[in-house]
Amino acid sequence: MTVVVLLGAPGAGKGTQAGILAERFGIPHVATGDLFRSAVRDGSPVGLEARRYMERGQLVPDDITIRMLLDRLEQPDAKDGVILDGFPRNRAQAEALDAALAERGVSVDRAASIEVPTDELVRRLSGRWVCRDAGHVYNEHTNPPRLVGVCDIDGSPLIQRDDDTAETIRARLTLQLASLEDVVDHYASAGVLKTVDGVHSIDEVTDALVRAIGRARDGQEVV
Ligand code: AP5
Ligand code: MG
Secondary structure (H helix, E strand, O other): OEEEEEEOOOOOOHHHHHHHHHHHHOOOEEEHHHHHHHHHHHOOHHHHHHHHHHOOOOOOOHHHHHHHHHHHHOOHHHOOEEEEEOOOOOHHHHHHHHHHHHHOOOOOOEEEEEEOOHHHHHHHHHOEEEEOOOOOEEEOOOEOOOEOOEOOOOOOEEEOOOOOOHHHHHHHHHHHHHHHHHHHHHHHHHOOEEEEEOOOOHHHHHHHHHHHHHHHHOOOOOO
């Protein structure tokens, strides 16, 4: 089982890169934000609860988040590993993940932190469009679709996320960065952290991540 954690501030490119890496490594992309958005769309109890926090740019409480993620890891498609995007988001979540993996005799192979300065994060989030049906990610400035308003991959309409308003972007960046630092420290202490400069093209960031993760998968490098 290969467990890769992608870390980064809102807008750093976690979802964009996790989608590419999941295809490349043949393991699923598991994003707690996507799981919550799907629960919100379904109107489930988890969705109704999560929505109250997401619309304010706050973290959803750990009990709900950890249970949802651990349930997802039990699914058969995750048996060979996962690319985690947006989880863990604080020390308690990181410790819960460590404990669940230890029960299976494994641990996080690589945590890669994608670093992007705040003004660039704001620019990326305010220009982001996602496809309605599958969440494929575009950007009107940096990564536009071939046809305005239409997903290149599945032809579904492009929409903006409810939390990509100026006010909620500000709240997410203000409220979530301190606990992200705790998670970065957690994986640095475990010796599995690699930092990648996210202010390059999408392809260049992918290459840097593949180098970082590939070596960990092959067991050739301990950071
Ligand atoms: P989540 O969905 O995880 O949102 P986020 O962390 O705010 O991250 P984003 O999805 O906004 O950014 P990203 O890093 O994926 O960037 P992307 O690839 O889209 O979480 C949403 C909410 O759910 C949270 O606020 C919280 O309430 C809740 N939640 C989720 N997980 C939780 C947890 N574990 N605990 C508690 N609560 C939780 O890229 C951004 C834009 O930039 C795109 O337009 C893209 O095209 C563009 N772009 C990407 N890479 C590049 C590049 N290299 N150059 C130029 N443009 C680029
Ligand atoms: Mg994302």
